[in-house]
Amino acid sequence: MTNHNCKTCPFKSSATKVLSDDEFEILDKNRAMVTFKKGDLIFKQGALSTNVAYLRTGIVKIHMQGPSKEKILRIVKAPSYFGIPTTFGNKINKYSATAIEETTVCFIDSNLFRNFIFKNGKFAYEIIVELCENELQDYERYANQSQKQVPGMVAERLICMSDNIFNSNHFNFPLTQSELADLVGTSRESVSRVLSDFSSNKLIEFKGKEITILNRDVLEQISEKG
DNA sequence: GCATTAACCACAG
DNA sequence: CTGTGGTTAATGC
Incomplete structure (x- = not known):
């Protein structure tokens, strides 16, 4: 160093x-x-x-x-x-x-x-290219965030993390639920409920901070439908 | 009206 | 920090 x-x-x-x-x-x-x-x-x-x-x-x-x-x-x-x-x-x-x-x-x-x-x-x-790419991503998120419901946004974030940050269906989630709520713009309680819901429907599995995406297809549908 | 969605509060692991 | 239940407000059949 x-x-x-x-x-x-x-x-x-x-x-x-x-x-x-x-x-x-x-x-x-x-x-x-x-x-x-x-x-x-x-x-x-x-x-x-x-x-x-x-x-x-x-x-x-x-x-x-x-x-x-x-x-x-x-x-x-x-x-x-x-x-x-x-x-x-x-x-x-x-x-x-x-x-x-x-x-x-x-x-x-x-x-x-x-x-x-x-x-x-x-x-x-x-x-400039890097700044433009970021700006486009931000625009997309503004549009999504104002029109999607909470499950859609949480699903979107999970897929995004999996694809863009960890490149794996299984990863150690780096944020607390409260931070995830701050990221998607909802309450901590809603995130908790959506996550338990996804889990009981076998879309994801999570123990502690470990998250595994079990059913990517349905998760993507939820993300798109909002 | 009745159902759905989600926020806010509170309390318990 | 997280999970849940109760309550309330807004919105949409």
Whole structure:
């Protein structure tokens, strides 16, 4: 971890892959890699933002304090940037990031990052692509969330986690039920009921945090029907 | 009216 | 942190 090298880092972003050797050298001097444990706050809503955060390994949740409750905006899996909007969109962080499991994060000075965008068009393009993909995903979630019922949204999240984060039908669920509720925008009780319901209908099985998807087809139907 | 859905509250493991 | 029951409000036949 001490003498790490960006050029040979196996967790480079697709944007970073197009940097020149000179740029890599500059990057190496202007970034800091930090390890976070499960539950650690990585950056905080309301605090000043001076670095771009890049998730090198691990999983984090992006969350925001709403008028009355906490809202989980997204779950981000490495490798991915996760603090670009909050660094360039506003001086003050508009949301917080918390590690959901052991995580390594690279902080890159935002002035340096801005320079790369100015000087290296390919780099800038890759960043735009990533931001656009995120935005599209968010739009989809807004539409779903306002029109689906609770079982539909929970089913959607389970499938999404299984497909995009764990690539398996069996995984250790990284959130509490209360957090899952904050993610899909309902109450903790509703999540609990839906989960027991799915379980008694043999769509999933869960003991503790271990979740297994037993009947993916029906779960997808529920997700689509809402 | 009656059923469904889901939030809020409360209390118990 | 989770599971459940009671209550209540909104919405849709």
